Amino acid sequence: MWKWLHPYAKTERAYQLCLTLQPWFWAGALLCLSVGTVWGLAFAPQDYQQGDSFRIIYIHVPSAILSMGTYVAMAIAALVGMVWQWRTAYMSMIAMAPIGAVMTFIALFTGAAWGKPMWGAWWVWDARLTSELILLFLYMGVIALYGAFEDKQQAGKAAGVMALVGVVNIPIIHYSVEWWNTLHQGATISKFDNPSIAPEMLWPLLISLLGFAFFIGAVTTVRLRNEIVLREMHRPWVQALAISQLASKQQVNHSVKGGN
Amino acid sequence: MSLYQGIFKRDMHIAFNQKAELVQPLMFLLMVVTLFPLGVSPSPDTLQRIGPGVIWIAAILSSLMAMERLFRDDFQDGSLEQYMLSGLALPAVSAVKVAAHWLVSFVPLLLLSPLLAMFLNLTVDMYIALVLTLLLGTPLLSLIGAIAVGLTVGLQKGGVLLALLLIPVFIPLLIFATSAVDSAALQLPYHAQLAIIAAMLLLAAALAPFAIAYSLKVSQN
């Protein structure tokens, strides 16, 4: 069933996949983020209790959901790398880590900026905020561990183990609002039969979520390409690619160099 | 069976030969606990409020210091490689080493705990809860810690990195352990917290040896 994935164990194919996907992801990100943001900021109705400050939801919720989603994706990539020994899996894992960390930071920051006017505090140590902060630490730990090894194949395996150990945190974050009495709000979107949010507010939220997801995908394709080039620097296809890319961008400089 | 006993005995012998390495984390623990009355407030009520957390945090920090010796010497002198080549099951070897390490590092902590409880003005009920959380929780520290130690054993500056990796993972244990002792302070039952810690311990006991073995293979390369 997964045979169609097998070619992407090779770095060259993975690189090509990134190039193919990239324009779609950037276009999708630009479109959905602009539509979602404009709709959410200007056209969605005010909240009955929270007024206009609730508009922060259009960045807070997508970034929070995706901070967890990216971590799970990272853990799956680590698992694939470990079980099937795919280098591209480890490279994807480390490509996703920084953008996941940025999403976590955005979730924490916008949560604080929303919490201050609404509940009077920039920060409380309730279960959801604390476990989201732990998620940020886990991201930083994976990135730090990967950077500590010279041999990047070893680095991928080590960081992969830590990513998998940390994935236990994800259900804790998600269910923290059910398991503990917390200041943070409960689930609104996942109650499918009867969502507790008005449709005029729900649609821009979903579009923003899609926009953020496209953005993460787009940045990941760039970073995965970077990781592939870094690791495969001596391969002929990388060298040919680099020369053709730079030649097309800097024709004047290149002809000056070639003239020497 | 006797081979694993041999590894256990060897680790215990080495530990007792390196008494300084064993005593230093304990002294660190004692000194860190002492800092809180001096730096925060010596008021008995305050100390009782913060006591459980202080002892657990100090335990976590001192265990991070002690943990590095778990695989370091064996890695550097090649014994680890010998274990891997010997045909012994590496998860079992890891489990034995972690058990020896726990006995050597945490039993002294448990023995020291009455003194720490007295320093921080804990009641008898709180102390009983503390000992139960330490008994259930410190093996968890050893098991999960060993995974990260296995990953960083080959690195030059593994020390701080080890702390960065492990502290986020230890936070749930810290929360449940201190919650148990706080409940004891209020004369409330704390079976739930202990049960959750026990569940985490059982999960770790079942899975960590395999993760530790994998980590050691990654480091040995």
Added chain:
Amino acid sequence: MQFESLADFINMGGYAFYVWLSFGVTFAAMAIIAIQSFIKHRNLLKQVVVEKERKARIKKARQQQQESTSL
């Protein structure tokens, strides 16, 4: 449009500081990581070319040395 005027929009019902701080920091962070990724990409490709040219120069120098010693 939920707002009467542009001034109302910017004011965000009194929550201007928090809303614009959130959106500002968010999009700034996203821009930073996107731009940094692209810059790294360009620098890596340049590095590949430089490395290749360096290797070619070394190889050429070695060949010249061999020719001069065999003469």
